Amino acid sequence: MSILLKSPVDALSEYVRQSSVSADPNFNAGVKGAREFAQARLEELGFEVNLISTPIHPIILATRGDPSWPRLVIYGHYDVQPPDPLDLWTSDPFDAVERDGRIYGRGAADNKGPQIVHMSALARVFKDIPDYPLHITYLIEGEEEIGSPSFRSFLEEHKEKLSGDMLLVSDTGSPGPDQLVVTTGLRGLCAMEVKVFGPSQDLHSGVHGGALLNPLQALMRVCSSLHDAEGKVAVPGFYDAVQSPEDWERGELAKLPITEAQYSKFLGISEFSPPPGFSALEGIRFCPTLEFNGVGGGYQGEGSKTVIPSEAFAKITCRLVPNQKSEDIAYKVKQAIIDACPSAVRVEVEIKGGGDPYVVIPPGKPGSTGKESELMKKAFSVAQDCIEECFNSEPIFLREGGSIPIIQDLKEVAGLDSLMIGLFTNEDNLHAPDESFHLGMMNRAITAFEKFFRKLV
Amino acid sequence: MSILLKSPVDALSEYVRQSSVSADPNFNAGVKGAREFAQARLEELGFEVNLISTPIHPIILATRGDPSWPRLVIYGHYDVQPPDPLDLWTSDPFDAVERDGRIYGRGAADNKGPQIVHMSALARVFKDIPDYPLHITYLIEGEEEIGSPSFRSFLEEHKEKLSGDMLLVSDTGSPGPDQLVVTTGLRGLCAMEVKVFGPSQDLHSGVHGGALLNPLQALMRVCSSLHDAEGKVAVPGFYDAVQSPEDWERGELAKLPITEAQYSKFLGISEFSPPPGFSALEGIRFCPTLEFNGVGGGYQGEGSKTVIPSEAFAKITCRLVPNQKSEDIAYKVKQAIIDACPSAVRVEVEIKGGGDPYVVIPPGKPGSTGKESELMKKAFSVAQDCIEECFNSEPIFLREGGSIPIIQDLKEVAGLDSLMIGLFTNEDNLHAPDESFHLGMMNRAITAFEKFFRKLV
Numbered sequence: 005m006s007i008l009l010k011s012p013v014d015a016l017s018e019y020v021r022q023s024s025v026s027a028d029p030n031f032n033a034g035v036k037g038a039r040e041f042a043q044a045r046l047e048e049l050g051f052e053v054n055l056i057s058t059p060i061h062p063i064i065l066a067t068r069g070d071p072s073w074p075r076l077v078i079y080g081h082y083d084v085q086p087p088d089p090l091d092l093w094t095s096d097p098f099d100a101v102e103r104d105g106r107i108y109g110r111g112a113a114d115n116k117g118p119q120i121v122h123m124s125a126l127a128r129v130f131k132d133i134p135d136y137p138l139h140i141t142y143l144i145e146g147e148e149e150i151g152s153p154s155f156r157s158f159l160e161e162h163k164e165k166l167s168g169d170m171l172l173v174s175d176t177g178s179p180g181p182d183q184l185v186v187t188t189g190l191r192g193l194c195a196m197e198v199k200v201f202g203p204s205q206d207l208h209s210g211v212h213g214g215a216l217l218n219p220l221q222a223l224m225r226v227c228s229s230l231h232d233a234e235g236k237v238a239v240p241g242f243y244d245a246v247q248s249p250e251d252w253e254r255g256e257l258a259k260l261p262i263t264e265a266q267y268s269k270f271l272g273i274s275e276f277s278p279p280p281g282f283s284a285l286e287g288i289r290f291c292p293t294l295e296f297n298g299v300g301g302g303y304q305g306e307g308s309k310t311v312i313p314s315e316a317f318a319k320i321t322c323r324l325v326p327n328q329k330s331e332d333i334a335y336k337v338k339q340a341i342i343d344a345c346p347s348a349v350r351v352e353v354e355i356k357g358g359g360d361p362y363v364v365i366p367p368g369k370p371g372s373t374g375k376e377s378e379l380m381k382k383a384f385s386v387a388q389d390c391i392e393e394c395f396n397s398e399p400i401f402l403r404e405g406g407s408i409p410i411i412q413d414l415k416e417v418a419g420l421d422s423l424m425i426g427l428f429t430n431e432d433n434l435h436a437p438d439e440s441f442h443l444g445m446m447n448r449a450i451t452a453f454e455k456f457f458r459k460l461v
Numbered sequence: 462m463s464i465l466l467k468s469p470v471d472a473l474s475e476y477v478r479q480s481s482v483s484a485d486p487n488f489n490a491g492v493k494g495a496r497e498f499a500q501a502r503l504e505e506l507g508f509e510v511n512l513i514s515t516p517i518h519p520i521i522l523a524t525r526g527d528p529s530w531p532r533l534v535i536y537g538h539y540d541v542q543p544p545d546p547l548d549l550w551t552s553d554p555f556d557a558v559e560r561d562g563r564i565y566g567r568g569a570a571d572n573k574g575p576q577i578v579h580m581s582a583l584a585r586v587f588k589d590i591p592d593y594p595l596h597i598t599y600l601i602e603g604e605e606e607i608g609s610p611s612f613r614s615f616l617e618e619h620k621e622k623l624s625g626d627m628l629l630v631s632d633t634g635s636p637g638p639d640q641l642v643v644t645t646g647l648r649g650l651c652a653m654e655v656k657v658f659g660p661s662q663d664l665h666s667g668v669h670g671g672a673l674l675n676p677l678q679a680l681m682r683v684c685s686s687l688h689d690a691e692g693k694v695a696v697p698g699f700y701d702a703v704q705s706p707e708d709w710e711r712g713e714l715a716k717l718p719i720t721e722a723q724y725s726k727f728l729g730i731s732e733f734s735p736p737p738g739f740s741a742l743e744g745i746r747f748c749p750t751l752e753f754n755g756v757g758g759g760y761q762g763e764g765s766k767t768v769i770p771s772e773a774f775a776k777i778t779c780r781l782v783p784n785q786k787s788e789d790i791a792y793k794v795k796q797a798i799i800d801a802c803p804s805a806v807r808v809e810v811e812i813k814g815g816g817d818p819y820v821v822i823p824p825g826k827p828g829s830t831g832k833e834s835e836l837m838k839k840a841f842s843v844a845q846d847c848i849e850e851c852f853n854s855e856p857i858f859l860r861e862g863g864s865i866p867i868i869q870d871l872k873e874v875a876g877l878d879s880l881m882i883g884l885f886t887n888e889d890n891l892h893a894p895d896e897s898f899h900l901g902m903m904n905r906a907i908t909a910f911e912k913f914f915r916k917l918v
Binding site for chain 1: 607654671729754862892
């Protein structure tokens with residue numbers, strides 16, 4: 005019997021133990037292990053599994069069912085974020101320790117837990133209905149956490165295999181195991197790395213200090229110019245294409261069962277700093293950002309070292325909202341950095357992967373086109389029913405702050421719109437130490453998705 | 462026969478191989494090794510050696526000669542800077558490899574080479590004149606590269622042992638082996654570490670970005686506020702006590718056999734950024750600075766990680782000129798940082814060790830008091846002669862950019878003024894990868910100091 009039927013918890017644990025950090029070649033064995041784990045589960049479920057090679061980590065493409073049936077595509081990713089800072093983890097990030105009703109480990113919630121939910125639900129359905137009348141294409145990539153650099157060209161090449169009626173994704177968040185969100189939009193992303201170069205090597209700050217511009221000083225001046233005093237992004241043209249949220253979206257947001265006081269306590273901060281005119285929760289879902297994800301230069305060790313460093317770097321990502329374009333914003337930020345950099349140092353800006361923001365208006369909501377596929381219409385309605393039944397509350401329809409750039413790519417290239425059902429929560433610590441997945445959420449979600457798949461056909 | 466007489470090069474190599482990084486407890490064995498090496502050499506030279514314990518690394522205090530003779534104190538330090546970034550070294554920083562007429566290694570020039578020069582010269586003199594009629598006190602500390610935190614209290618406790626007519630120091634720089642500098646002043650130093658704290662842990666920048674202030678953004682804004690657009694330090698009151706240089710000092714500086722073009726080429730920079738109204742070389746010797754020695758926060762590894770970091774840090778040092786006071790400036794900078802920090806994050810500023818600037822006007826130069834000790838007067842005159850004879854050029858009398866905070870302490874507490882003869886050069890890469898000491902400089906200097914010690918009595 006498949007481990008998915010026997011014990012979804014064991015399946016998740018085994019998946020988490022594969023340390024599939026896509027950003028770091030030292031984890032290549034773990035990446036391979038996670039990929040093989042996912043392949044094996046899909047084969048057990050009766051999928052025909054193909055591996056599509058890319059310049060970095062191959063994409064799993066698997067199909068099941070008659071091509072003439074309604075076509076569902078399911079997306080996930082088998083790679084995870086780097087685990088550091090390691091010293092802040094209670095248990096090893098790849099030990100998959102069970103504690104307090106959770107499985108702890110990097111990737112437990114993002115995205116391995118939700119994948120186990122889908123697969124376990126399908127395992128139950130297929131056991132009853134071996135000829136389950138839906139053509140399902142599974143698409144699980146291994147480069148999501150590094151910005152899916154190979155995905156767009158994969159998509160162009162294989163788009164006919166991905167044609168279908170809709171996409172199902174569970175790689176978004178919900179308030180908790182009593183309240184799910186159906187995600188109606190995702191922020192886009194653009195990433196870049198800035199390097200500032202000064203003297204050809206680190207210099208003694210006494211022997212040379214006073215003659216030249218310190219690259220850290222230059223970098224910090226440049227970076228500081230990218231926000232204004234109120235915290236708004238100060239890059240020329242950054243907000244030009246930004247659309248205001250719809251009234252119904254603000255209304256849905258107000259249903260979120262979390263107060264600002266609870267949220268600030270959860271974050272451990274004394275006050276929020278949302279963009280002017282927005283609440284903290286609105287800032288995340290409706291506004292673009294420019295964040296410094298990592299900055300470094302000079303002496304990083306204990307004690308002091310009186311150097312003027314030779315170079316300094318900043319890793320920057322912007323989160324984008326409709327109708328900003330990733331390429332356009334990356335270019336504007338790069339230009340602002342180059343314009344702000346003093347001539348006494350040399351600056352390099354490398355634009356990394358990115359993706360455009362995505363919005364799907366649920367069928368029937370104000371603004372929907374009415375042109376959705378029959379499967380999509382049914383899926384939204386069935387999902388709402390099953391969530392209400394299993395989670396004892398209506399889902400909230402909300403855009404979210406995170407990014408899955410390939411969702412917009414799949415819409416543009418393969419014409420697929422997405423039903424996104426959020427299964428992880430703030431308490432799951434995504435991208436942070438002590439990431440975990442809530443087993444209560446997992447069990448409810450498996451039941452809900454089992455019902456969903458049964459009612460969908 | 463002492464290694465100092467047999468081969469000063471071998472002595473230096475053995476000294477460099479003791480990896481005496483005072484900032485890092487992992488190097489404690491190397492610190493002990495270097496201390497024991499220096500002790501052994503002083504014992505061979507007939508010194509009575511005492512070890513004065515401190516909270517970190519003991520101070521070597523050694524004496525030789527009749528207390529009624531004229532009294533000379535010689536200062537050095539047996540500790541070295543951290544060697545990182547290790548990957549930029551051509552050979553291991555503690556292998557003491559000889560290459561192109563230099564010994565390469567951390568501490569080769571700062572300060573082990575110059576110490577070997579003094580000791581080797583004394584070894585030759587003592588061999589000839591066992592009862593060399595000068596009372597010499599050797600003072601070699603092990604905490605110079607971490608700001609000499611134990612020195613001041615050591616000094617207060619042992620000041621009577623340090624009473625004397627003058628101090629001799631070779632821990633400053635010269636243009637090259639054809640042109641020495643007699644150092645007439647040192648910049649002071651104050652050091653601090655700034656930490657900015659945001660959320661209680663690293664956060665996913667998609668899930669939470671837009672609600673809160675990123676600690677890196679706050680830190681960079683704070684740090685950028687510490688300089689104005691022209692590069693001057695923007696801390697209120699920072700320049701209040703600064704004295705302009707004397708005309709003769711600008712005159713001496715003009716004698717330096719280095720052009721700005723040569724210097725910028727050496728540094729590998731396209732343009733200088735001196736304070737307004739000063740040349741690059743003047744900026745180093747006559748102006749105070751505020752430098753960022755290390756800044757960090759967030760993801761430091763390969764690729765990208767979309768986090769909002771929990772905290773960020775900056776290591777800052779200021780170089781000070783007469784009559785700035787280290788404590789006063791540290792307080793002013795700390796206050797400016799606290800004032801500039803947004804309330805949405807928490808800031809901590811820890812003030813580390815420091816020291817006041819020091820100036821000695823050479824006897825006979827405009828501004829000298831005429832109250833110098835007889836030994837001091839003779840030493841300046843003899844030094845000038847010996848340098849001219851051995852280096853074929855008159856020394857230049859110049860303040861320097863570096864700091865040896867204990868020099869001013871020794872003046873204040875023990876009344877000692879200093880003759881400082883610079884033996885390292887820009888090409889020696891102090892505090893940087895591939896530090897080395899020039900063996901031609903070493904041999905000339907040993908000969909010059911041998912003559913100096915012979916003529917001094």
